[in-house]
Amino acid sequence: MDTLWAPWRIGYVTSEKPEGCIFCLKPSQDQDAENFILYRGTYCFVILNVFPYNNGHLMVVPYQHVPGIEDLQVEIVTEMMTLTQKALSVLRQALRPTGFNIGINQGVPAGAGVADHAHMHVVPRWVGDTNFMPVIADTRVMPQSLESSYELLVQGFQQE
Ligand SMILES: [Zn+2]
Numbered sequence: 001m002d003t004l005w006a007p008w009r010i011g012y013v014t015s016e017k018p019e020g021c022i023f024c025l026k027p028s029q030d031q032d033a034e035n036f037i038l039y040r041g042t043y044c045f046v047i048l049n050v051f052p053y054n055n056g057h058l059m060v061v062p063y064q065h066v067p068g069i070e071d072l073q074v075e076i077v078t079e080m081m082t083l084t085q086k087a088l089s090v091l092r093q094a095l096r097p098t099g100f101n102i103g104i105n106q107g108v109p110a111g112a113g114v115a116d117h118a119h120m121h122v123v124p125r126w127v128g129d130t131n132f133m134p135v136i137a138d139t140r141v142m143p144q145s146l147e148s149s150y151e152l153l154v155q156g157f158q159q160e
Contacts, residue, residue, distance in 0.1 A: 023047075023061045023117040036150050039157040043076040044083050046157065048150055051113075053123050056095045056149055060084050060120040068106055069118050080120055087122045090156035097124030 026035040027045050036048035038058060049057040060083045062076050069077055084102060091097060101123040105111040 021065060021114065021117050023114055023119060024063075024065050027061075027063060033150070033154075036146060038150070038154050039083070039086070041079050041083050043079045046083055046087055048146060048153070049121070050146060052146075054125065054129060056091050056097070056124040056153065058087055058091075058122050058153070060087060060122065062118065065117050067116050067118060069104060072118070084120055084122060086157070090153055091122065091124050094152045094156045095124055097126055099125035099127075101125060 026037060026047065027040070029035060032040070036050060037045055038048060039046040043064070044060055044062045046058055046060050049059055060080050062072055062080060064072060064076060066072060069080070072080075088100060088102075091100070101121065104118060104120050105113075106115075106118060108115045
């Protein structure tokens, strides 16, 4: 993941962090579209990363606030994985990626942005999406806005 060059993330690095935990706050608010929440399961929800490493970068997050997945009950871990499968299927349909990075950065040294609340990243990949980054870094743009990605993907989750 650290080989991906994502200049729009500077907004995340430099912005003021909200009080409290965003993965507890966002599902507690009744505004899923504004919060880019794509799907709500029984134990976990799916949310777009607003500072993505690539188009369609989403996260599968348990409602329970724990720093590591070893603290989650088996039903919750199971739903994390089944929702990850669903996310792959929806992303494949909607964005036609040819690969994915799927994983958990657990703890600050591992690169977790929100280290207190475990979450699974799903990042769609296309051949060549980063290979030329060092050369064309200055011209790199996100081809799709978050809003249009949300519209596309939320439909996919409704249909699944
Ligand atoms: Zn939390």
